Amino acid sequence: MFLIGVDEMVHEWALAESIADYIERELSKKGKKNIAKIVIKLGILQSIDKEILDFALKEIIKSRDYRVGEIVYEDEEVILKCRRCGYEWRINPSQLDEAIREAIHFVPEAVYSYFKCPRCGSRDFEIVRGRGVSIKEIILGDNNE
Amino acid sequence: MSDPRLLVIPKRLAGVKKIYPIMSSKGGVGKTIISTLLALTSSSLGCKTGLLDLDFTNPSTHIVLGVNPWEQEIIEEKGIIPQLVHGIKYLSITIFTRENPTPMRGEAVVNAFRELLAITQWGELDSLFIDTPPGISDEHLELLTYLGDKLEVVIVATPSPLAIKSVERLAEILLEGNYKIAGLVENMSDKPKLQKLAENLRIDYLGNIPYVKDIDEKIGNIELLRKTPIWEKVLEIVNRLLGNK
Structure with a gap:
């Protein structure tokens, strides 16, 4: 099982929250409750820890009033x-x-x-x-x- | 609003009661020293205080505070936590750029602003003072547009004839946009000379700060700064700002 403690919820958590807020706002604009798929581009300059970002994003989404099907990450050189x-x-x-x-x-x-x-x-x-x-x-x- | 970072910036500042950007259209009027001393004097009154250096390409508040950027530590907790310096929560881009030159064009300034504000957890603060670069450019427009509700702008000017037009221009932008102006601080001035200007612009005159010849020798040493007449005057101004007058 993949576990991350709160102490390791670093900077990626802040970024995950902004993504979750963005999804929420887009859904609210369209009057929807679910998204089938989201594609997130990760410019490698920022050296984002994909596993932590993914974990944080999924945790935050659990507390929201919407559901997300597939989350896809694309690295960008x-x-x-x-x-x-x-x-x-x-x-x-x-x-x-x-x-x-x-x-x-x-x-x-x-x-x-x-x-x-x-x-x-x-x-x-x-x-x-x-x-x-x-x-x-x-x-x-x-x-x- | 298509930038996800803009959605979390208000959350990061939710616990901050008032935000005071220190602004001036002209350079060299003493914004950095005033911003830093406003934060320090506010903290000395027992208020929870923060100081943000928004001058990305020429940050200097760390010099007034006596902070060595090479020794600043990045504290992470669901973002970053500003360092506690002389009792104030302090953040400057120098924590990332150290003492290196960092030239940036407008787009980069906007990105740096949004990134920094989106990841910084200020927590509970009575006042957040912001040192801004001279002029009315990307940093100021970002501030005014995205932090507008809590802002009370402190305008700084010297009693030079050159200052009057620039204060008028800045005030006009702020007034026509319905931004709140906390007032005008007259710096490097033994006697109040800009009261009439403030009156004409219908903004509060917060006070004058005398020119102290040997101020450069005290920069970086808070105990020495505390003993200058500048400290006393800034304390009076901060009391007025915070409604303790």
């Missing part, structure tokens, strides 16, 4: 692009120093503190993709399910 010289590059957060990875985990914009364009040295770059958590798709279920 990180692409950064320099605004000055146009160079595009990828980073793999799992290879970063732990303190830097942790900082970026909480606030991905901390990436501007630790990275520069490898070609021209500029810190004026954009996160093209792979920043953090976002909801890609929600498929509504039948109201009477």
Whole structure:
């Protein structure tokens, strides 16, 4: 059995709560009570612990007045692009120093503190993709399910 | 509203009674010292107080507080818990960026704002003071748009002729948006000179804070700051703000 103690309910809990609130609001707008499927994109820059996020999200949903069928997570690789010289590059957060990875985990914009364009040295770059958590798709279920 | 983070931000601030952003259209008027001292004096009165440094690209409240960003610890509990510093709950982006330069464009500022506010558990607070960067830009618009109900803006200005127009502009934006203005603080001024301006704008004049020549030598040392005339004046202002006048 997969168990997680409350002490380990870290930052992912806060993110799970925002997803649960978002689902609730979308359902309320549509007058529905269930969603069949939700696809959540996880930009790997934020190094989200998928198991903890999934556990937290399911726990929070249990306390809500709606039901969710399938929860799908899709990893999205990180692409950064320099605004000055146009160079595009990828980073793999799992290879970063732990303190830097942790900082970026909480606030991905901390990436501007630790990275520069490898070609021209500029810190004026954009996160093209792979920043953090976002909801890609929600498929509504039948109201009477 | 399609950003899930915006839905939880009000929950994270549910236990906070009042939010005081310290704002000025011009730089160099002393917002950082005033924000920090407002938080410290409020706490000295026994109020549960928080301080948020919203100047992401040039955070400085940690310098006034004497906090070394390299020694700040991230405390997690269903999000992050602000560190307790000199009796106040304190959060600055330096806990993540340390002392590194962190240039950000508008979109990144908006993301950093929403992420930080969505994950920070402030708990119960009587007052949360927010140091903001100069101007009226992304950080301020995010604040005004998404935290509007609890906000009472403190405007800071120096008695320079250059300040008058900028105070008028800021006040106009706030008044036409029906945001609450707590009042105007006149900084680096031995005598009140901006009372008339506040009166014309129909905002409260909260007081003047004298210029202290050797203030730079006291930055980072709360005990020394406590002995300056600035502390006394800020204490008077915080009493007015909190309705203790």
